[in-house]
Structures are given as structure tokens and as C-alpha cells.
Amino acid sequence: MNKYYHIVTYGCQMNVHESEKIAGILADLGYKSCGSVNSADIVVFNTCCIRENAENHAFGNIGMLKKLKSEKKDMIIAVGGCLPQQMGKAENLHDKFPFVDIIFGTHNLHKLKEYIISKSCTKKPVIHIEDDSGIICEGENPCRTSYPNAWVNITYGCNNFCSYCIVPYVRGRERSRKSENIISEVKGLVAEGYKEITLLGQNVNSYGNGSDEISFAELLRKISAIEGDFRLRFMTSHPKDFSEELAEAIASCDKICKCVHLPVQSGSDRILKAMNRKYTVADYIKKIEILHKYVPDCAVTTDLIVGFPGETEEDFQSTLELVKKVDYSSAFTFVYSRREGTVAAKMAEQIPEEISKNRIMRLVSLVNGLTRKHSCSYVGKTVEILCEGYDEKKDMYLGRDTYGRMGYFKCAENAIGKFINLKVTSANGISLIGEKV
Numbered sequence: 001m002n003k004y005y006h007i008v009t010y011g012c013q014m015n016v017h018e019s020e021k022i023a024g025i026l027a028d029l030g031y032k033s034c035g036s037v038n039s040a041d042i043v044v045f046n047t048c049c050i051r052e053n054a055e056n057h058a059f060g061n062i063g064m065l066k067k068l069k070s071e072k073k074d075m076i077i078a079v080g081g082c083l084p085q086q087m088g089k090a091e092n093l094h095d096k097f098p099f100v101d102i103i104f105g106t107h108n109l110h111k112l113k114e115y116i117i118s119k120s121c122t123k124k125p126v127i128h129i130e131d132d133s134g135i136i137c138e139g140e141n142p143c144r145t146s147y148p149n150a151w152v153n154i155t156y157g158c159n160n161f162c163s164y165c166i167v168p169y170v171r172g173r174e175r176s177r178k179s180e181n182i183i184s185e186v187k188g189l190v191a192e193g194y195k196e197i198t199l200l201g202q203n204v205n206s207y208g209n210g211s212d213e214i215s216f217a218e219l220l221r222k223i224s225a226i227e228g229d230f231r232l233r234f235m236t237s238h239p240k241d242f243s244e245e246l247a248e249a250i251a252s253c254d255k256i257c258k259c260v261h262l263p264v265q266s267g268s269d270r271i272l273k274a275m276n277r278k279y280t281v282a283d284y285i286k287k288i289e290i291l292h293k294y295v296p297d298c299a300v301t302t303d304l305i306v307g308f309p310g311e312t313e314e315d316f317q318s319t320l321e322l323v324k325k326v327d328y329s330s331a332f333t334f335v336y337s338r339r340e341g342t343v344a345a346k347m348a349e350q351i352p353e354e355i356s357k358n359r360i361m362r363l364v365s366l367v368n369g370l371t372r373k374h375s376c377s378y379v380g381k382t383v384e385i386l387c388e389g390y391d392e393k394k395d396m397y398l399g400r401d402t403y404g405r406m407g408y409f410k411c412a413e414n415a416i417g418k419f420i421n422l423k424v425t426s427a428n429g430i431s432l433i434g435e436k437v
């Protein structure tokens, strides 16, 4: 008899890829993917806790399964990832949702198979959270879901302890995979036909730090030298570790996309210091200048936080100024979210919600204006995009160019996984519309 799984993923690309690994484990146990919780024999929530709303969202959706579980007693519900890895949260989840069968953290995802077997045999809930052991799992067999893109981890964890951020507490200390393992994984993916490889880490620029591994720039050069028709992307970069060598590598390797995500968080030196970001606005601008010296047309995107404790209107104005100066191609904007256990959570002067809301609205409006301006500058040009999907509502294919800009087009045959020359006819805010030429 067929058994089905459904995975609900919250959060970043790292989590999206980890859900592919969970899918690999479930496939190994004989489960097949299905599109909804209603027809699933096992539902796995792969959670995020970076901001309070991500956590609330997961709590809400887990709670909604109570009724279904009472009707389908044999259905297994598992909750894993960053949320239960936080101190005390696994117990909290268990108390609130006693119908959840398996709770696991970020450091023991690879043991999910044994937890499922144990639950099926003993019928008892399995609650296992492990501490960071520094182990790197190799030989995983993810069920990849994002063809023609494939995610490849290069580092895990983070050592930066930005004062607002929970990640170092739930993902443990930074550790790098061996370059030979990364290179052989990429070779295999290219041979299988993947056309875009995205290297993943909380801070890819510090790849190999504290070991005798090659530098991140060298890793990029080696991967670029793999034969085949593919693109290379990476995320995320920490500005303090962004090197001239990396800018040089982007310039000299055709396969590396001309798009760097360089989160700045704030445009105020005072706030950057309080955030423990370890650079000033001037240092950051210098890095962008170095990048543009080597790759003049490189697109830069960023992450920004408003309403960090103690942020004044003047600090916020400095952020607006920096955004205009760098002329970001696009940006992710966030309202600061207080995370228990972080240094910033204990800071005085938490900013009232209405002030943060007002600031985020002004920031989003500025960022949207820049994004629109960049999109409009494409009209009339022809760009190469890698088709990565089909939008049913729009009845159009979609894909991104080297700068990360999304373009839509009509096509009679299946274009997914093909490099397409797109003549841009119009721009629609964040994305482009064009014709295949």
C-alpha cells in the first residue's frame, strides 16, 4: 500500500534544502510525496524562528492539525528544525500540542528515519533535541524539488553572533564541508543536468576559516572550472569577510552570476556597532567599491532591519541615505523582532511597534522605487535568462538573468531548464516581461 508524505517548510533557502533532505529520508522509507496534509500519512513541519511571526505561523499551522489527527490516529506528525532547537521550545511544543509524534532539532535531522521507526513500533512520542556536535553529515540523498536549480551546503552554523540574531544559538558553530565533497556533489549535479548551483551558508565568505581548506574564492574558481553549461550563485555573504579575491573571482569566472547579496542591516554606525556587525558604513561602501572595480555591472542586494533597539529617526535616515547611495537592485526589509536569548533582547529602548511600522513603510517605498527603476532600465534590452518554472496564473514561463532579475515570457514548448534570450518589452515593478528571441 502506498504511503504519502507532506512537508511544510518555513524560512530560508537553507530550510528549503533541508526539507529536500527530509524528503530523501522519507522516500528511503517508502513514502511518496503528496500535495496536502489531508492525504498524508506523515506530515513534517520544518520550522524557522528567525522572527516571531515565522514562529507564530508554524504554531498556528501545527495547531490546525489537531482535528485531522483525531480522525486519522495513525498519521504521524513531526516538527523539526530551528523552532524546537531553541531552549525550552521542544517541551513547550509538546505541552501545547501533545498530538505531535516526533520533535527534533537542527542537529539531528539525519536521525529522522530512526525516530519514525521508533514511533511506529512503540507508539510513543519521540522528543529529541541534540547539542551542536560539530558533525557534518555527508552522503545524504536529497529529493531535489527545484530543478533546474540545486542547493549545495558549503558551511553550516554561524560564529558571528549579531546581537539581534537567534541563528548562532540554533544552528551551532560555523563548520565547513570539505572542498572535495562539495566539488564532487556539484560535478554529479551538473552531470544530472542541473543548470544553476547555489552554494549555501550563513556566511559563505568565511568558508574554510580556522582550517587548512581553500578560500571561498578558490572554491568558486574550482567549481567554475567544472565542465558543463551551468551558472553558479551563492548566499549569504557577510560584509566583514567580503574579500577583493572574491570580487576578482566573480570577474574572472563566467559561470558566476553577477549578483551579490550583501546584507548591511543598517546605515548607522551606532546601530551597526550595537548589532555587533563588525563594520562601519564606510567599510561597507569600500567593499562595494572594490566589487564594482572588478565587476562594474554587478547587482547588489541586501537585508535591512528597522526598529532595532535604540534606533532614532536620525539613524533611520542614515539607512535611507545608504540605500540610495548603494542603489540596491532589490532588498529584503524586516522589522526588528525580539528573540529571547539574544543580546539585543535585553537592550533598553525597544522601539514601539507604530514607529517601526512607519519606518518599514518608508523604507519599502524607497526600495520599491529603486527596484522599479532597475527593472525599467531593462526595457528594449535582450538578456539571457535560465527558465526555472511556469506560472499557471499568468500562463507564462519565468526565469532569472545573471543579475537575479525575474523575467516572464510565453513559449509553446516546455522551456524549464533552458537558457532563453529574452527581449524585454515591459517591466512590472520587480519583474520583467518579454519575448523569447
Ligand code: 5AD
Binding pocket: 050, 051, 164, 165, 166, 263, 265, 303, 304, 305, 334, 335, 336, 337, 338, 339
Ligand atoms: N529581527 C528581524 N530581522 C532579523 N534578521 C535576523 N534576525 C532578525 C531579527 N531578530 C534578518 C537579517 C538577516 C535576515 C536573514 O533576517 O536581516 O540578514
Ligand code: SF4
Binding pocket: 158, 159, 160, 161, 162, 165, 166, 167, 168, 202, 203, 238
Ligand atoms: Fe545571524 Fe549575523 Fe550569523 Fe547572519 S551573520 S546568521 S545575521 S548572526
